[in-house]
Amino acid sequence: MDFLKELFAAKALTFEELKKAVEENGKMKVVNLKDGGYVDKDKYTAKEAEATALKDQVTAANKQIDDFKKLDVEGIKAAADKYKADYEAAQAKYQEDLKKMQFDFALDKALGGAKAKNSKAVRALLDVDKLKLDGETLLGLKEQLEAVKTEAPYLFEETTDAGTDPATGVKIVTGKTSTTTTNNPWDPKTYNMTEQVKIWKESPDKARALAAQHGVKL
Numbered sequence: 001m002d003f004l005k006e007l008f009a010a011k012a013l014t015f016e017e018l019k020k021a022v023e024e025n026g027k028m029k030v031v032n033l034k035d036g037g038y039v040d041k042d043k044y045t046a047k048e049a050e051a052t053a054l055k056d057q058v059t060a061a062n063k064q065i066d067d068f069k070k071l072d073v074e075g076i077k078a079a080a081d082k083y084k085a086d087y088e089a090a091q092a093k094y095q096e097d098l099k100k101m102q103f104d105f106a107l108d109k110a111l112g113g114a115k116a117k118n119s120k121a122v123r124a125l126l127d128v129d130k131l132k133l134d135g136e137t138l139l140g141l142k143e144q145l146e147a148v149k150t151e152a153p154y155l156f157e158e159t160t161d162a163g164t165d166p167a168t169g170v171k172i173v174t175g176k177t178s179t180t181t182t183n184n185p186w187d188p189k190t191y192n193m194t195e196q197v198k199i200w201k202e203s204p205d206k207a208r209a210l211a212a213q214h215g216v217k218l
Contacts, residue, residue, distance in 0.1 A: 103133045110138055114145055115157040121212040122148060122155050125205050152206055186211045 107128070108119055116122040125148045132139045149156055185195035200207040200218075208218045 099133070103131075103138075106133055106136060106138050107131070107141070110141055110145075114149075117155055117157060118209075118213050121209040122152075124208050124212060125152065125155075151203070152209055155209055184210050184213060186214045186216050188214070 107123065111119040111122055114122075122145075126141075126144050130140050131144070183190040183192070183195075185192035185199065196207065196211075199210065204218070211218050
C-alpha cells in the first residue's frame, strides 16, 4: 500500500483531488474490478505463456507443411516401383537359374545311367527343348536316347539289360565295355580328313558327336 502514500502524502483528499493526483502520478491506473478492467499478474503471465506456446505450435506446423510441400512424392513412388520391379526380376532369374541347374543335373544323371561314353557328345544329339523335367523324371528323354543309341551306338558302352530306371525311364544297364572299336577320324591316332568329310555328309550330328569326343567343336 506504500504506493498510495505518494498520492495522499500526509493529508486527506477529496475525490477531485485524488483523481488529479492519480492522473499526475502516471504510474498507476484506477479500474473497476467488477467490470473486469484488471487482470491478476500471475493470470496474465500464464495467458502470455499459453499464447507463446500456441504461436510456437503454429510456427512448427507451418514449417512441417512447407517440408511436405518440398517432398518429391512422385520420385519416391517411382523409386519404390523400381525397387519392386528389380526385386521381382531378380526372383524370376533365380527361379530360372535354379530350374536350369536341376534340369542339367537330371540330364547328366540320366546320361550316366545310360552308360554314355561322352555326355557332352550325346547331349549334342538331343533336342533338349523337347525335354521336360517332372520331379526327377525327364519326360521325352527315353525315346530320344533310344534313337541316339540306334544312330550312334559307339557313343555308349555295350550293355546288358538290367531293368528300367523308374526316375528317368531309361534302361538300367550293367557296365560292359564294348570290345569292338570304331576308328574315329578326329582321334589324333587315327586322324583321317577324308573320313571326316564322308561322315559329315552322311550325318552332321554323328560328325559333331565324334569330333566332340576329342575336344573338337563343329
